[in-house]
Amino acid sequence: MAQREHFSGRVAVVCAMAGSAIGLGNIWRFPYMVGEHGGAAFVIIYIAATLLVSLPVFIAEVSLGRMSRCSAVGSMSKLRPGKKFWKGAGFLPFIIPLLIASYYSVIGGWALGFLFKSISGQMVSTAPEAAEGLFAQFQATGIQPITMHLLFLAGCSLILVFGVRSGIEKFSKLSLPVLFFLIVSMAVYSLNLPGSDGGVRYLLRPDFSQVGPSTFAYALGQSFYSLSLGTGAIITYGSYVRREENITSSCIGTAVCDLLFAVLAGFAIMPAVFAAGIEPSAGSGLIFQSIPYIFSSIGSAVPALGVVMSIVFFLTVVVAAMTSQISQMQVLLDVLQEKTGIGRRKGCLILFVVLGGLGCICALRTDILEGCDFLCCNVLLLIFSFLIMVFTGFVLGKERVREEITNSGIIRFPEKLFDVVFFLIKWVAPAAIALIFISNFIL
Numbered sequence: 001m002a003q004r005e006h007f008s009g010r011v012a013v014v015c016a017m018a019g020s021a022i023g024l025g026n027i028w029r030f031p032y033m034v035g036e037h038g039g040a041a042f043v044i045i046y047i048a049a050t051l052l053v054s055l056p057v058f059i060a061e062v063s064l065g066r067m068s069r070c071s072a073v074g075s076m077s078k079l080r081p082g083k084k085f086w087k088g089a090g091f092l093p094f095i096i097p098l099l100i101a102s103y104y105s106v107i108g109g110w111a112l113g114f115l116f117k118s119i120s121g122q123m124v125s126t127a128p129e130a131a132e133g134l135f136a137q138f139q140a141t142g143i144q145p146i147t148m149h150l151l152f153l154a155g156c157s158l159i160l161v162f163g164v165r166s167g168i169e170k171f172s173k174l175s176l177p178v179l180f181f182l183i184v185s186m187a188v189y190s191l192n193l194p195g196s197d198g199g200v201r202y203l204l205r206p207d208f209s210q211v212g213p214s215t216f217a218y219a220l221g222q223s224f225y226s227l228s229l230g231t232g233a234i235i236t237y238g239s240y241v242r243r244e245e246n247i248t249s250s251c252i253g254t255a256v257c258d259l260l261f262a263v264l265a266g267f268a269i270m271p272a273v274f275a276a277g278i279e280p281s282a283g284s285g286l287i288f289q290s291i292p293y294i295f296s297s298i299g300s301a302v303p304a305l306g307v308v309m310s311i312v313f314f315l316t317v318v319v320a321a322m323t324s325q326i327s328q329m330q331v332l333l334d335v336l337q338e339k340t341g342i343g344r345r346k347g348c349l350i351l352f353v354v355l356g357g358l359g360c361i362c363a364l365r366t367d368i369l370e371g372c373d374f375l376c377c378n379v380l381l382l383i384f385s386f387l388i389m390v391f392t393g394f395v396l397g398k399e400r401v402r403e404e405i406t407n408s409g410i411i412r413f414p415e416k417l418f419d420v421v422f423f424l425i426k427w428v429a430p431a432a433i434a435l436i437f438i439s440n441f442i443l
């Protein structure tokens with residue numbers, strides 16, 4: 001068998017995982033979640049949820065991947081051979097990425113479509129009052145969302161062909177700094193708009209009256225989604241991590257990047273939304289329906305600035321969505337190659353055809369897209385991450401986990417700290433996931 005590729009080092013691991021994590025979840029979902037659930041109060045709960053629950057899940061997923069050195073589908077049955085249950089559970093990290101990758105690419109396509117609109121100047125030449133209608137117009141053509149989805153998917157497939165090291169790693173190492181630069185420019189610009197202080201207050205003022213039991217569920221759900229947990233993506237990337245890498249610090253590095261990016265995106269978007277007098281809780285349409293208004297109004301004053309800022313913004317969205325999409329496709333490619341032994345190129349082509357076809361349904365029907373999103377994020381993702389935690393905590397057990405995260409005792413990990421981490425893995429995380437799962441259906 002061919003030698004499995006490896007990421008070249010810690011920086012590469014963090015860039016690739018952060019590339020998977022940073023995406024539409026940070027740019028549109030996070031700011032709007034913050035607004036709906038108590039501003040800064042939500043951010044505090046979000047950070048706590050990330051540290052206490054998501055981080056242990058993250059560490060468990062990377063460890064599982066590195067221990068098994070195989071696809072997410074095979075990892076659990078490889079580590080616990082002969083048990084039908086775990087073999088069956090391995091089905092989930094095939095179904096989930098298949099669903100997510102097909103509709104995520106459609107949203108990536110929307111962003112790409114809007115990037116073209118920005119480049120052609122249409123974003124700026126549309127009157128501000130009509131800008132909200134751009135999305136509906138784009139959608140109504142039918143052909144545009146499909147073409148853009150296929151184009152976006154083709155770009156991702158192409159990078160995937162180059163492999164883990166020269167494709168994913170190179171692209172992520174390049175795109176991560178660019179993304180940070182772009183989002184910081186957007187934030188600086190937004191914060192200087194007249195009337196932007198409403199947005200800053202919205203993000204920073206804690207409103208504890210809005211915090212209820214469901215806030216915790218939303219905060220944890222957002223944290224999972226944002227870190228790409230529970231889909232097999234992180235297990236798969238874990239399987240490409242070298243033996244001598246420090247898993248814990250790579251996971252912490254990734255979580256910090258993701259959080260930082262989410263906060264920056266909040267500061268880039270919300271002040272602009274307020275300055276333009278737009279309702280901040282527009283949800284999934286927020287960036288596509290209200291952000292064009294901002295660029296169009298800038299453009300009516302200074303056309304060139306409107307064009308440049310809109311290109312910067314949609315380029316950020318496209319690049320961020322690409323790295324996330326690629327991670328999802330790598331999960332599927334691994335499974336495909338493992339099961340059929342086909343080559344990388346052919347695998348990428350098959351993925352392009354299958355995902356392209358499935359995505360067309362979502363490109364035409366946003367209600368189906370939203371249904372898929374709900375099914376994945378609120379149901380399947382939670383079930384799978386719950387199983388991962390039970391597997392790690394109860395089936396693998398403390399000693400094997402210690403072996404893995406200390407690299408067989410080479411990395412010094414204080415005993416007490418390890419006890420805490422393992423307690424979080426075995427008890428706190430599964431309990432929290434189960435609670436969110438239940439709260440989905442009763443709150």
Ligand code: TRP
Binds near residue numbers: 020023026100233325
């Ligand atoms: N983390 C991604 C984002 O913030 C969304 C996402 C969730 C994802 N699960 C995933 C992306 C799995 C790729 C693979 O946009």
